[in-house]
Amino acid sequence: MTFILTAVLVLGVTGLVLGLVLYAVSRKFKVEEDPRVAQITRLLPSANCGGCGFPGCAAFAEACVKSDSMEGLKCAAAGKKVMQQIAEIAGHSIDQGVEKVAVVKCNGSCANRPKTGVYDGAKSCAAAALMNGGDTGCFYGCLGCGDCVKACRFDAIHMDPETGLPVVDFDKCTACGACAKACPRHVIELRNKNKMDRRVYVSCVNKDKGPVAKKACAMACIGCGKCVKACQFEAITLENNLAYIDFDKCRLCRKCVDECPQHCIVAVNFPEKEPIDNQ
């Protein structure tokens, strides 16, 4: 009986003493931290995706509190509402800007862009891009090894096995920019999401001259300039045999889509046009 009592007493006292020591140490060596940092960190998605440019959500929260404004500070993954709350906690005003989404600017599917060689090296777009032009006639387009898929933390981009091109899930995409940074050929761009999730873009990054581009891919931009002429809002520019639509100027009228002889301008989430002879 005394044996049990002794054991309980010894362990109990030890526990109590150690507990007091821990308490004292935690008070003495406490790291003073602005409570706002913890508040903001709790609001963030904790994906640590790096889209904000900081090494992790805690670092971003700290930056928000330490800086005097929200300039250059944006968590694309958190969304507009949360960013508003974060700005309020940090005590700054915030200009949210326009919602963006990742867009894959390449029509070079297996059907459109035939293979001219075989690539059996490391499964990495970054490594393949350093080697040579690649296994197709287009030295600019998507390489298909999936660096973008590996980079995405939100499960928002996947390779389509039939076309060999990546497909973005617009609902999951937070426009953090990881896939755009991962792509060595800069095929992926963050463009305005717009109302009703609609956008128009030139789905090509090929800078070769027209005949070379066309030989490589059936839906390549040949730099003919018809879209530039068609656009009433001066949203399209032609440089290095490649057309580019400025997403701030584009009014989604889709005149360029009809004009393009290569059908390489893509219009997303629009209803089907009425056939002309129905008028």
Added chain:
Amino acid sequence: MNTFKIGGVHPNSNKLTAGKKIEVLGLPAQAVFPLSQHIGAPAVPCVQKGDSVLVGTRIADPGGFMSASIHSSVSGKVAKIDSIVDASGLRKPAIFIDVEGDEWEPSIDRSDKLVLQSNMSREEIVERIKNCGIVGMGGACFPTHVKLTPPKDYVIDTLIINAVECEPYLTADHRLLLEYPDQIVIGIKVMLKVLGIDRAVIGIEENKPDAIDLMKAKISMVSGIEVMPLKMKYPQGGEKQLIEAVTGRQVPPPPALPASVGCVVQNVGTVFAIYEAVMKNKPLIDRIVTVTGKEVANPCNLKVRMGTPVSQLIEYAGGMPADTGKLISGGPMMGRPLLDDTAPVVKGTSGVLMLPRSEAARHEERNCIRCAKCVQACPMGLEPYLLATASERSEWTLAEENWIMSCIECGCCQSTCPSRRPLLDWVRLAKNRVGGIIRARNAKN
């Protein structure tokens, strides 16, 4: 017998054309000259569409200090200045010349007579080498006039001639030694004069006993030049490995240069080109190319005009075998894959190799089994398994800490890996990224 101490592998040498005398290939119908055939800035065209040129006419000027000029290897008219997919596998700007006849610049001495002496001064010789567009012919294509005039703070004591030719299949340098030994000796004497030193060593791998004996006989009456047979091991022909085998000195890691250990290394093909430039006033317009492969009908060593499309060489050798899996410019360990046979022969094209599908296709990659064979094989003492994994995970700091910038991309590691991992693919990626980080760091300081 001397050799380098760390690493190395022993691929089958397959020197199918070692006994084949050099044959002269006919002129092409159109010659294509990419503007970037050398290390450094691309050359700048000095001709336009429609201009007439002769063999030896300069068609492009150096684009900067580290650059080289380009001369036409044919006579005819400039058809266009456009782009072509060259051995780099990218579309590069190039000068296209339609060939008409075979008229040479009158200043070039076309006779076979051996010219023993030149009265030119050191500076004049360097200027002649520069004006003739001479670059390293071993594959790296470093502008030779820059290499032969190292900065004053480097003290050079040894000129090393790289006649090792450690790449399997290639025999261009071997045939050059056998068929033009006198010209090579004279070329070496010219280079010794330019460098102002009195010691040259010709490094030859032991699998070329006829060349070793011949060169030993040729230099027996000449002071200052010696022939050093070297143990057969790849990559003995790598600049750093060759310097260690010949002098015992190890070049420190980048950015140190071979000149920092007192050595200048030149390929034996470059030596021959220097002879022709200095003694015959002939710019770099042709070179020896080995066309080879186990299934090639007529493997041969050809003297080819620069700008000839590779398809013409392949046709001369009997056509591309039906089972060809890879068309390579250079050797099987470090050569560049050609996307098709329209690429032109350039200053660095040492060989055209056609590998059958069974050899060219890679096996499926498996997990690293940590056998350390890549570590044993690496001639630079690196750990390829670690560098490749660091690259896969984008850990550039880890790669830099493990000396990745010392990698010479010889391919020993990947060629021994039992798991068939694409080690060199990943290491190249990391070298590219780490190189960028280092440049950015240096620019900031």
Added chain:
Amino acid sequence: MDQKLYVTTSPHVHCGDTIERNMRWVIWALMPALFASFYVFGVGALIVTATSVASCVFFEWFISRFMYTTHRSSISDLSAVITGILLAFNMPSNMPLYMIVIGALVAIGVGKMVFGGLGCNPFNPALVGRVFLLISFPAKMTSWPVPAGFATSYIDAETGATPLNLIGQIAGGNSAAADQLPSLGDMFMGNIGGCIGEVSALMLIIGFVILLCSRVITWHIPVAIIATVAALTGIMWLINPVLYVNPLYHLCSGGLMLGAIFMATDYVTSPMSTKGMVWYGIGIGLLTVIIRYFGSYPEGMSFAILIMNAVTPLINNWCKPKRFGEVKK
């Protein structure tokens, strides 16, 4: 030509080596020892080895087929076969079948597959299985049949002390045990008690030569271990020849040769640079001698190797190969 060219970069050729080629040579190198143990222990040796190999292969197949979702580790790479043989070599020849199967499950499942398959495990799988069995079934794992040639029965073999037991007794002061120690000749050839694979030093050395000639391993690890053990036990023998036996007895007894040549040289768990391999070998030798003389287990090799397996990542960090152009400060 209608077939497309490969556009992948250099190197374009390969020496032809594969994982399977290396594994096959290891299996060949183990055959002399297996034959010797059949000669010494009879059919029991073969039964144990066959059961162990079959179980290991089965478990590896089962786990990778039903529990792996991504890369399918294939049993055709023969590494499970080798784990099976080495596990069997670490057991006495009268080991009951169910214990062998349990050992195989732990060796493959816990020793290898849990970490991701070939190349991912930090500890030698056969040793993980062996140590598990030693702790779980200490009686069966430490009673070895007395060698009676081909006629030795599988289950009913008479058991007796092994040279390693005797060495331990001698060190403890029992000088009578010295008379029972078999001759060095017997120990070298293998006519002694012990685990299946460890008895014949001669056959194991033949295996070592096979591994070296087929370029599967380098000499550094086995030589470092054997030299360290020989040196340490030699010093102790010189200090007190009554208590501490001749180093040659140590080299030929217990799992020393088997461990030094086949277990410590396992690719996945050993260091990657020759400098690291030598330190690894020295560490194993040191720990083996310490456990043999100053620990309560007669055999220290398995524990020594497992401990040094844990140190291997540190060795890899500290012992880098000599870099070209490195200037030693």
